[in-house]
Amino acid sequence: MKLAIMGAMPEEISPILEKIGSYKTTEYAGNKYYEATYCGVDLVLAYSKIGKVFSTLTAATMIEHFGAEKLLFSGVAGAVSPDLKVGDLVVATKLSQHDLDITAFGHPYGYVPEGSVYVDADKGLIEISKSVAAEMGLHVKEGIIATGDQFVANEERKNWIGSTFNADALEMEGGSVAVVCNALNIPFFILRAISDAADMDASFSFDEFLESSAKISAEFVMKMVEKIGK
Ligand code: ADE
Numbered sequence: 492m493k494l495a496i497m498g499a500m501p502e503e504i505s506p507i508l509e510k511i512g513s514y515k516t517t518e519y520a521g522n523k524y525y526e527a528t529y530c531g532v533d534l535v536l537a538y539s540k541i542g543k544v545f546s547t548l549t550a551a552t553m554i555e556h557f558g559a560e561k562l563l564f565s566g567v568a569g570a571v572s573p574d575l576k577v578g579d580l581v582v583a584t585k586l587s588q589h590d591l592d593i594t595a596f597g598h599p600y601g602y603v604p605e606g607s608v609y610v611d612a613d614k615g616l617i618e619i620s621k622s623v624a625a626e627m628g629l630h631v632k633e634g635i636i637a638t639g640d641q642f643v644a645n646e647e648r649k650n651w652i653g654s655t656f657n658a659d660a661l662e663m664e665g666g667s668v669a670v671v672c673n674a675l676n677i678p679f680f681i682l683r684a685i686s687d688a689a690d691m692d693a694s695f696s697f698d699e700f701l702e703s704s705a706k707i708s709a710e711f712v713m714k715m716v717e718k719i720g721k
Contacts, residue, residue, distance in 0.1 A: 493533045494719065495559035496712060497549055499664045502702050503566040504538040506709035511536075520552050529713075530720030535559050539664065542640050543588070546664035550671040561616070562672055562679040564665060565712040567697070567704045568636065569643055569689030571652060572659040575632060576685060577700050578707055581660045582620050583636040583681040585609040586669040589652045589661065590639035600655050601637075608656075609635070610669035613678035616715075620680065623714045631711075634659030636681060638666030644693035661689055680715075684708040 498504040504525075508514060514527035514536070525536040535557040539549035553559040568581060575581060587601040587609050594600060601608040617633065624631040637658035643649050652658050665681040672679035684704035687696035 492561065493535060493559050494716065495553035495562040496534060496536045497553065497562065497564050498538045498566045499541050499546060501538055502705045503709065504536055506706045507536060507713060510713055519556060520548065522549060524557060530717045532716055532720040542663050543638065543667035547667045547671055550668045554675050554677050560677065562668065562677055563712050563715065564668055564681045565708045566662065566683055567686035567701055567708065568660040568662040568683035569649070569687050569693055570685045571649055571661055571689060572634060575660060577687070577696065578704055579685045580629065580631045580707065580711060581636070581683050581685065582617055582631055582633050583612050583665055584617065584633050585611045586636045586638060586666040586681060587656045588639060588666040589637040589656055590641055610673045612669065612680055616678055616680035619715055619718055620682070623711065623718055627714065632659065636665045636683065637661045638663060643689040644691060646690045649689040660685065682708050682712055
């Protein structure tokens with residue numbers, strides 16, 4: 492079984508590469524992909540660059556070119572739910588695209604014909620995350636993640652995303668990775684640690700906490716890999 496681990500930014504993947512130590516690097520389709528074996532699990536790793544288009548390209552490449560059979564995403568997010576504070580972990584139960592809008596034709600936000608507003612994450616991988624959280628004595632919130640090509644730093648926009656999609660957190664890649672994995676029948680899991688509250692201070696908070704929150708998420712994902720390898 493080959494497992495993909497992806498992030499969007501270098502800060503989201505470098506803690507994992509450091510932990511693995513040695514890996515093979517391949518340049519393909521304008522990006523670098525890293526292959527290694529960790530705890531008996533064959534891995535392909537990459538950061539995609541920010542946003543739905545690059546994350547779609549990377550997820551599809553990991554599956555179609557590198558043969559990944561399951562995919563874990565690790566990274567940071569803006570909190571929508573007031574329960575979530577910087578450093579908290581959120582596991583996506585389902586994901587949607589908050590910037591997808593053909594409401595002019597009477598469709599709901601996030602919907603395109605022959606698509607769906609939400610894509611469900613894999614229940615088996617969520618179960619593994621629950622047992623890892625229990626072993627680590629961590630509280631991990633399960634919730635809805637909304638994705639869009641927008642860094643949200645505005646209370647009004649954040650609240651609109653929260654009420655329209657019932658979202659707990661928002662970011663810029665999970666919803667597109669979900670569409671790719673769903674179409675290709677690849678079980679996927681999206682984990683995020685909160686870096687900011689998607690409000691007027693979001694850019695400052697993001698800059699301050701990107702590295703520390705990305706590490707929290709990366710450490711958790713690697714515990715999941717260890718469990719998968721057992
Ligand atoms: N990722 C982390 N924080 C975010 C925000 N406020 N908006 C979009 N993506 C994010």
